[in-house]
Amino acid sequence: MLLQFTGGTLFATDAAPYAYLPVTARESAPRVILSIRLGEIETSAFVDTGGVYLLCAPQLAYRLGLNPQDGIPVPPLQWGRGRFDGALHRVNLTFIAADGDDLSIESTMFVPLLKAEEQWPEDFPCILGMQGCLERLRFAVDPSDDTFYFGELAQADY
Amino acid sequence: MIAQTTTRPPRAARPLWPAEEVTIGVVQSGVASTSGSLHDWPWLGLDLGTAIWPVIAPKQKSERRPSRPEAGHWNTDALAAGVDSVFEPTVVVTEDDGMARMEAAAEAGDEGAFLAAKDSVDWETRPAEDFLRAVQLALSAGAHMAARNLAAQGAARFPDRSRLAKYARILAPPRVFRAPAQPNAGIRANRDWMMAHGAQYHGRWVALREGQLLAVGDSLDSVIAQVGKTSGALFTKVY
Numbered sequence: 001m002l003l004q005f006t007g008g009t010l011f012a013t014d015a016a017p018y019a020y021l022p023v024t025a026r027e028s029a030p031r032v033i034l035s036i037r038l039g040e041i042e043t044s045a046f047v048d049t050g051g052v053y054l055l056c057a058p059q060l061a062y063r064l065g066l067n068p069q070d071g072i073p074v075p076p077l078q079w080g081r082g083r084f085d086g087a088l089h090r091v092n093l094t095f096i097a098a099d100g101d102d103l104s105i106e107s108t109m110f111v112p113l114l115k116a117e118e119q120w121p122e123d124f125p126c127i128l129g130m131q132g133c134l135e136r137l138r139f140a141v142d143p144s145d146d147t148f149y150f151g152e153l154a155q156a157d158y
Numbered sequence: 159m160i161a162q163t164t165t166r167p168p169r170a171a172r173p174l175w176p177a178e179e180v181t182i183g184v185v186q187s188g189v190a191s192t193s194g195s196l197h198d199w200p201w202l203g204l205d206l207g208t209a210i211w212p213v214i215a216p217k218q219k220s221e222r223r224p225s226r227p228e229a230g231h232w233n234t235d236a237l238a239a240g241v242d243s244v245f246e247p248t249v250v251v252t253e254d255d256g257m258a259r260m261e262a263a264a265e266a267g268d269e270g271a272f273l274a275a276k277d278s279v280d281w282e283t284r285p286a287e288d289f290l291r292a293v294q295l296a297l298s299a300g301a302h303m304a305a306r307n308l309a310a311q312g313a314a315r316f317p318d319r320s321r322l323a324k325y326a327r328i329l330a331p332p333r334v335f336r337a338p339a340q341p342n343a344g345i346r347a348n349r350d351w352m353m354a355h356g357a358q359y360h361g362r363w364v365a366l367r368e369g370q371l372l373a374v375g376d377s378l379d380s381v382i383a384q385v386g387k388t389s390g391a392l393f394t395k396v397y
Contacts, residue, residue: 017346019349019353019356021353021356022397024397025361033352033397035345035348035392040389041388041389042389043393043394044392044397057378059378060378063378063379063382072329074294074298075298077297077300089328090327090330098341098342098346100341101337101339102336102338103336104334105334106332108328124395125378125394132331132332135332136331136332136333136334137332137334152335152336
């Protein structure tokens with residue numbers, strides 16, 4: 001059932017179901033929402049191929065034990081409804097497979113740094129952006145049964 | 159300091175340092191005739207409709223012109239012909255001008271101007287501090303690929319600089335690797351629970367295991383506290 005090229009080489013070796021829902025109360029357009037694992041914590045994330053990096057909600061980053069001083073400080077960037085200072089970290093993100101093996105990505109993750117008076121206004125735990133996160137992953141979606149196919153690149157494709 | 163010298167080509171009847179430009183853009187049905195998109199500025203909160211509004215050209219903020227030229231020569235032929243623009247300045251563009259333009263572009267969030275300024279700098283001659291600064295500016299300008307490349311280039315040139323090594327490591331292309339595990343049937347059950355019951359818990363945090371609701375709360379911390387551990391369950395805000 002996994003995807004392959006005409007020559008028989010596998011394109012995607014793993015698959016997972018996704019939920020197809022809007023991610024915030026103010027949006028009506030659905031997103032592809034997957035189960036992922038960061039550190040020990042299994043949570044959900046939606047795919048945003050127009051975005052960059054893996055975005056992680058501050059409370060989740062805190063649970064992961066990330067220290068902002070270990071990352072790259074980033075000037076205020078626009079994320080969702082606000083501009084936030086933050087830091088970039090290198091983390092392992094794991095796609096949890098229902099078929100095949102899990103796949104991990106050592107990716108770049110942005111964690112917003114909130115000031116005392118600020119609240120993280122977004123409703124989602126994580127966002128999977130393209131650069132720094134999905135860019136070296138083969139993936140495809142099958143809307144007929146809401147399946148997200150994924151796989152690693154062959155070495156020659158790097 | 160390394161300096162590059164370029165000669166500005168003469169242009170007749172052109173003011174040497176024109177006033178800043180303002181472009182008039184026509185906005186119809188939310189589509190701007192200028193570069194970029196109004197959707198980039200949701201905070202405007204405006205009913206776009208059809209309107210004519212002045213748009214400050216991005217280069218207005220991002221192109222910090224060099225100071226008035228200190229050197230140059232008079233074009234005597236043009237002078238004899240009565241052409242009004244007869245002073246042909248020799249503009250000295252220094253490496254620091256390149257950094258200054260990168261700063262201005264980053265401040266304006268103008269990725270295109272940033273990239274142009276970055277390309278004008280001879281990075282083979284720059285110190286490690288400039289690479290670190292340039293990475294920061296690239297991130298500020300939204301030039302994320304440039305940030306990656308600058309970090310990698312800087313780390314390669316200065317292998318003993320730990321901060322550059324850290325920047326290069328964090329910004330490097332992702333590395334994908336297999337993590338063999340038993341297929342997890344529970345995630346399909348969790349997804350089915352979200353589709354069936356999500357509306358009922360919208361906006362709240364939940365903990366799920368194999369399609370069973372373990373905990374509900376207003377924060378990640380509260381559901382983790384109820385479950386007692388972070389492994390073996392899905393912790394998510396309900397969409």
